[in-house]
Amino acid sequence: MTAPPFKLWRTVVAAAVALPMTLGIVACKTGNAAQKLADSTAPTLEGSVGKCKPGAEASKSLVVEWPMGERAALESRVKQGLVAVRYRNCEMELITNCTVSGAYSYTSVTPKSENIKITNADELYAKIPIGAVKLEGKLERDGQLNVDMVLVGRHEASRYYFQTSDLSGRCDGATHVVTGLSVGAFVFYSGAGADIGISGGVKGTGVETGAGSTASKEILNRDGDAAACSAPSTVAEGETGDLAIAGPPAGCAAALQVEVVPIDRPQMTTTTSTSAVGKMTDTNGVAGVDLATETLDKRIKVMTFTALSGYAIAAGGVVLAYIGLAQNKKYSAESTDVGAAGSADRSKYIAGYTTSQAMLYGGIGGFVLGAGIGLWATVRGNKLRNERSTRLAGLDVAPLPGGGFSLGAAWSF
Secondary structure, eight states: OOOOOHHHHHHHHHHHHHHHHHHHHHHHHTHHHHHHHHHHHSOOHHHHHTTOOOOSSOEEEEOTTOOHHHHHHHHHHHHHSBEEEEEETTEEEEETTEEESOOEEEEEEEEEEEEEEEOSHHHHHHHOOTTHHHHHHHHHHHSOEEEEEEEEEEEEESOOOEEGGGEEESOTTOOEEEEEEEEEEEEEEEOTTOOOOTTTSEETTEEOOOTTOOSOOEEEEEESOGGGGGSOOEEEEOTTSOEEEEESOTTOOEEEEEEEEEEESOOOBSSOOOOOTTOEEOOOOOBOOOOOHHHHHHHHHHHHHHHHHHHHHHHHHHHHHHHHHHHHHHHHHHHTOGGGTTSHHHHHHHHHHHHHHHHHHHHHHHHHHHHHHHHHHHHHHHHHHHHHHHHHHTOOOOOOGGGOOEETTTEEO
């Protein structure tokens, strides 16, 4: 029997050995696509918050839907110092026992009236992202949400950049700081074509339906007395004896709109708490590792490349082992053939048998090594992706269901 030329075998062996390296290089070139696939299986900020995106820029939102208790807490905390909040999932939660370095100063403006009409979900999430989820049903049923308001001034923070080192007290989970709060009076109601008119229908401390009403409506919330908004701002005596504007007119200090900025490297917590719109909290969790998101991104990319390279090596090992097994069976019989003893062909068969064994065991070793590297990098990468998403969204650290970690789009272990 004629043996295959050894040049052909050298080509096959070289191709089998080069396959893992080639796949690794391709994986590196397509790292962005692989990262997108990996990130799509892990919790992300966009997936968590839906249409609400309290990202790296300042975010503004009307807070006219907040209940009375939470509104009172916000107005009270503003007088004491800067306010830290947890802002996620279209919800804002006051961190009442957290102290932030800095203070607010009040600036009065000429009273300004405005009527805001919201007719679709896009407008709702743009104007009132905080609490928009629970308002979608009301908007769909009534066709329109309306805010009539009078603005008389703003509480503005003395600073606009914050790190976790600027926070003290029980600040676990804090993601943003309130840097601006517009105040005045408002009425929030539903109904397409409805027009209450905040200035014409004011009675007592709220807004009543008056002659300005042109359609059926439901008052959802109201705060402040529009009639009081025309009064002078309250003043207080300063340290030097001079009078200075201390706040809005009495009865016209209702919170209308908040402006928040993110805390650089927001704190994480290992405790689990239930968030609600405008809910006050007094958590006492354990702060997590303060690791920059950029560093996490770099580590995730390294782990993704390492995992793909490991699986490529494992795949190459399988191919190499398969070829070695096939050739081992072939040359095993030929190399021990007594009839071929002493012939030149037998030496070639023995050499081929030795080469096939090396390919077989080398392929098995490559598969074990590559699979081990790939699995380790996958587990490590999923941990980092979970930590990254947690840090961006200000979520509490929690393992995936079952205590395992996701592997790709469909595997878990």
